[in-house]
Amino acid sequence: MNVSPPVSGTELPAGLPSAAVVDLDAIAANVRVLREHAPKAQVMAVVKADAYGHGLLPAARAALAGGATWLGTAQLSEALALRAAGISAPALAWLTVPGDAYAEAIARHVDIGVSAGWALTEIAAAARDLGMPARVHLKADTGLNRNGCPPEDWPQLVEDALKLQAEGLISVVGGFSHLVSGDTPQAPVNRQQIDAFVAAVDLATAAGVRFEVRHLANSPATLTLPDTHFDLVRPGLAVYGLSPVPDRASAADLGLRPAMTVLGRVVNVKKVAAGQGVSYGHTYTTSTDTELAVVPLGYGDGVPRHASSAGPVQLAGRRFRVAGRVCMDQVVVDLADGGIGRVTAGDVAVLFGGAPGEPTAQDWADAAGTISYEIVTRLGGRVPRLYTGSAGR
């Protein structure tokens, strides 16, 4: 699949109501920053959920161009989509379900995360049918209490895996776990999880497993907790240039460049008097005679309705706020604070982006009471992704 021709930073091609411009060079540069933070580990760029909304294939290729040597996904179908596009880098999918496409995964050299015995059974059956061993990474639950094998079941999972390995049905490639509070480096649970992970790895090693890669770190841990790095780190959010520790450091502080810029084209500008209610429910009232600009991005595009009367929008080089409710297809911006007479239909609004001074995905997260992960990942399919930069093309 080919990527559309490059566009420049805040350019919105004629006729488009909106777009998310993704800077592939920023993705590659962010991976280089992450490699510097974990110089002894390999980087697995996490590209689940359409690369956090950035576009699976272009983002994956850009991350590899930046020096990632592995790709990580949640669902198996996501890793298989990489293979279908000809991407052959080692890839791990860790959230598979009973009845999943294990035969295809094995045939396409996709590594499979295993958290429970049922998965080993299904994977071994597929490997037997195919006459080809599966590559698996055993996942230990070290305290998150989400997926992963709990400590009391770990010895049995290891024993079962070694038995299947001896039969030539699987190869145990990795051992891994996931952090509870990587974004709070000082939290005591981090040390507890590192210790629990080491214990799980030691138990497996003593039983005869030879892990090629042991991995625990997500983005915040890659940047702030060197003891979690082991052989491989699994950053997602930071690859896309967003801070995983926004209370402690901005993206810029961390040397990261936000890769995504969301643009909308102003469809209407009009004068309204002071005291007029704006948008559904009239939850916002103009405080002076003013102009309102309508931008065609709404919750149908992933703009959070919780950011009504709060989300920032840049127009004519100035920052304004959404006036009133975020609608399904559009938002209204009150230009009273320095924008009157400066904005016309056809102008391009920046909801958030990567350039200095622009509103950020973190600003939208703060406005909506969520995290920047959700702002970029929920960006809707109606917003075309356009690509700038050359990394991985």
Ligand SMILES: *Cc1c(COP(=O)(O)O)cnc(C)c1O
């Ligand atoms: C999503 C995910 C990651 C990446 O997390 P970030 O905080 O985005 O870096 C790493 N490992 C697992 C298991 C994940 O589910």
